Amino acid sequence: MREFLIILFSAILVNNFVLTRFLGLCPFLGVSKNIKTALGMSYAVIFVMIISTAITWPLFNYILYPRDLAYMQTVIFILVIASLVQITEMFLKKLIPPLYSSLGIFLPLITTNCAILGLTILNIDEGYSFVESMIHAVGAGIGFMLALVLFSGIRTKLEHSEVPRMMQGLPIALVSASLIAIAFYGFKDLIEQLFG
């Protein structure tokens, strides 16, 4: 149980996917202009992270690795993620229309989101078991949501503040992201403090 909590909290706070590992920066900067779209994007990311982990982990450990095909990891994983996103989109459209209407716009956009591919590769690199990988996926997703929602809150405030002409738009957003990253850097020793 303790190991699971360590994985969960370090994925959310210490090794936050966006602010520490720099994965998924495109949506982080692209859809963070208001909180509503930020939330929609985050739900879609969490959803896809969980199902793609649930499929890529067994695929690697039971099919690719025993057959010495580990070097095909990147090709197979991106293929799985791309088709998974398509299938999920079709399923949601037929079966759960309300969920589709809230996540539908975001799903096609996250095929090439590096957070998803990064997560599935990290699970393999870190040698996590299946349960650990699933917990890592949940933690990564929640961490993504946390960063995105915090950032969109700041950006809505930024729109009403006076920024020097040169820094307007993206530069000031990146500098504020840097400040959030400093705040998250403060969590560095949290895991040892809590579980050490």
Added chain:
Amino acid sequence: MASQKERPKNKPPLLNEITKGVLRENPVFRLLLGICPALAVTTSVENSLGMGIASTFVLLSANLVVSLLRNIIPSKVRIPAFIIIISGFVTVVHMVIQAFFPDLNESLGIYIPLITVNCIILGRAEIFASKRPPFPSVLDGLGMGIGYTVALVSIGLVREVLGSGAILGFQFISADAYIRPLMIMILPPGGFFVFGILVAFAQKLSERIENGSSTGDTDLCAGAVNDRSACVICGGCSLGDRAKTTPMDPEQAKHHKRGDSE
């Protein structure tokens, strides 16, 4: 400057394919594509250079193959086909780096396989190589790759000089000197900060070059302005604006995704 701006046609068009990627359409500072590795691996010049060269190789080869196959790949499945081509070359690069540069492999880590989802490569395949003959496509890939490498190295240079007081591993500020290196610059927050400042300078510079003609495109993915399909590729850039004004209805989103709107 002015004469260059007035008569861009005087330049040989093929040379133009190379030079446009370096400054005018620099993938990182102007189009804002591929910024995940641009922040993650640029803690030193050496890492930036390694990442830049690896990405350039993938860009060049993917552009060549996509351009050769442009009449064979059906347009409905073109994006998956491009992704497979790109990930194939990424695997090649990954294996070469693993075999010959184990140190680089250690420090770049998962960011090598993640070249697959670098928006620049898919973006160039979709916007440029799938519509043009092989030779210009290769030059475009080369130009964009050089522009990407230049951008990575300039971020890496600033971060290495400020963060560890060294250039390419050569230490010129010792750790116990009166002026200490700013450790924060090689940590993640420094990455965001340095990139933010450099983007500000790039905006300023291009504004001056283009004589202040409404280049304040503070919007993300400036590349998406010219070609709508770019925004699909790049994981949700520029969606923010559209979703705020009019929420895209699912059918339209689907349409938009297929890129049939052209």
